[in-house]
Amino acid sequence: MKVLHVITGLGIGGAEQQLRLMLRQLPTHNExxxxxxxxxxxxxxxxxxxxxxxxxxxxxxDLAALPRLARLVGRGRYDIVHTHLYRACLYGRIAARMxxxxxxxxxxxxxxxxxxxxRPLTTGARALYLTGERLGTETVAVSTTVARRLERWGVRRxxxxxxxxxxxxxxxxxxxxxxxxARERLGLAEDAFVVGGVGRLAPGKRYDRLVRAxxxxxxxxxxxxxxxxxxxxxxxxxxxxxxxxxxxxxxACEDPPPVPHPADLPSLLAAMDVFVSTSHDEAFGxxxxxxxxxxxxxxxxxxxxxxxxPPEAAPGARRISGSVPGLAEELRRLRDPxxxxxxxxxxxxxxxxxxxxxxxxxxxxxxLHRHIPTREASRP
Numbered sequence: 001m002k003v004l005h006v007i008t009g010l011g012i013g014g015a016e017q018q019l020r021l022m023l024r025q026l027p028t029h030n031e032x033x034x035x036x037x038x039x040x041x042x043x044x045x046x047x048x049x050x051x052x053x054x055x056x057x058x059x060x061x062d063l064a065a066l067p068r069l070a071r072l073v074g075r076g077r078y079d080i081v082h083t084h085l086y087r088a089c090l091y092g093r094i095a096a097r098m099x100x101x102x103x104x105x106x107x108x109x110x111x112x113x114x115x116x117x118x119r120p121l122t123t124g125a126r127a128l129y130l131t132g133e134r135l136g137t138e139t140v141a142v143s144t145t146v147a148r149r150l151e152r153w154g155v156r157r158x159x160x161x162x163x164x165x166x167x168x169x170x171x172x173x174x175x176x177x178x179x180x181x182a183r184e185r186l187g188l189a190e191d192a193f194v195v196g197g198v199g200r201l202a203p204g205k206r207y208d209r210l211v212r213a214x215x216x217x218x219x220x221x222x223x224x225x226x227x228x229x230x231x232x233x234x235x236x237x238x239x240x241x242x243x244x245x246x247x248x249x250x251x252a253c254e255d256p257p258p259v260p261h262p263a264d265l266p267s268l269l270a271a272m273d274v275f276v277s278t279s280h281d282e283a284f285g286x287x288x289x290x291x292x293x294x295x296x297x298x299x300x301x302x303x304x305x306x307x308x309x310p311p312e313a314a315p316g317a318r319r320i321s322g323s324v325p326g327l328a329e330e331l332r333r334l335r336d337p338x339x340x341x342x343x344x345x346x347x348x349x350x351x352x353x354x355x356x357x358x359x360x361x362x363x364x365x366x367x368l369h370r371h372i373p374t375r376e377a378s379r380p
Contacts, residue, residue, distance in 0.1 A: 138363050172266045277301060315345060
């Protein structure tokens with residue numbers, strides 16, 4: 001089975017890194033085309049042995065990219081075109097149709113209640129999405145929450161499949177040696193109480209609340225792993241709140257890195273004592289699952305991945321309101337005494353990437369059987 005994956009870009013981000021992890025598991029012949037920047041994740045995919053092409057798209061309305069993409073699809077003689085992220089789903093479905101491919105799978109990675117891929121969800125964006133969706137075969141939602149949203153939009157129920165995001169869970173197992181090394185690199189004392197978060201530094205993540213809460217704990221440190229437009233504002237707020245010398249922003253972290261790196265995400269999670277997700281609108285909540293795999297106690301405002309499971313699947317995770325006083329109180333409770341590493345819960349095993357890859361293969365088989373004859377058979 002030959003599959004072309006079309007994605008908007010391959011900079012460091014959740015959907016982009018999820019694609020790379022999935023490619024490492026799928027028993028198919030895979031190739032990737034990125035509409036815009038190749039980015040760091042492209043290097044990792046190439047290092048894994050998968051070919052990546054760059055379409056050179058200059059903007060959302062660069063319609064000249066459409067025939068270029070259609071020619072690329074036609075030359076590749078693919079069995080399936082699999083699209084990822086809003087712009088790639090729209091252009092990829094149209095290009096696949098132009099090239100004669102009728103088996104088109106699309107994954108909806110980042111559909112929130114009021115935003116899509118971090119942008120406000122407008123009526124026009126929704127209408128355009130639904131128009132493109134009708135050109136496809138199957139639509140993959142990364143959580144039951146996203147599947148319900150798609151169904152409420154009007155996507156046919158029989159076309160929606162839940163294939164959750166996944167992690168290489170064994171890579172996140174807690175390592176005391178990695179903890180000491182990471183803390184030494186970051187300038188953190190061994191007995192420091194470190195509150196952590198992972199994700200794009202964007203307004204929707206509401207890290208400003210975490211800064212304010214940690215500022216109320218005089219001896220606590222804050223480690224935020226990620227990059228984004230809110231970086232300057234968070235540093236300014238930290239200075240105003242007396243947290244300037246206790247906040248660490250090491251930047252974005254590709255996971256897994258193209259080559260082994262001492263400052264990888266599992267090591268940074270090992271350096272933390274508690275993990276907090278303050279975002280109020282998530283499609284899945286992958287960082288929460290990674291933190292649980294590292295044995296961390298977790299505080300989260302919302303996490304569809306855990307909401308889809310019974311509470312006993314993640315006893316170390318606690319849902320909170322996200323208010324600054326409430327968050328500060330929760331952190332005080334966890335600091336005294338500092339909790340030991342937790343056993344890896346069943347939720348982590350449920351979201352292992354190998355399991356998700358098996359589910360995606362089932363979607364591919366469904367898609368192929370739904371559209372028979374295929375492109376080859378339909379040729380005169």
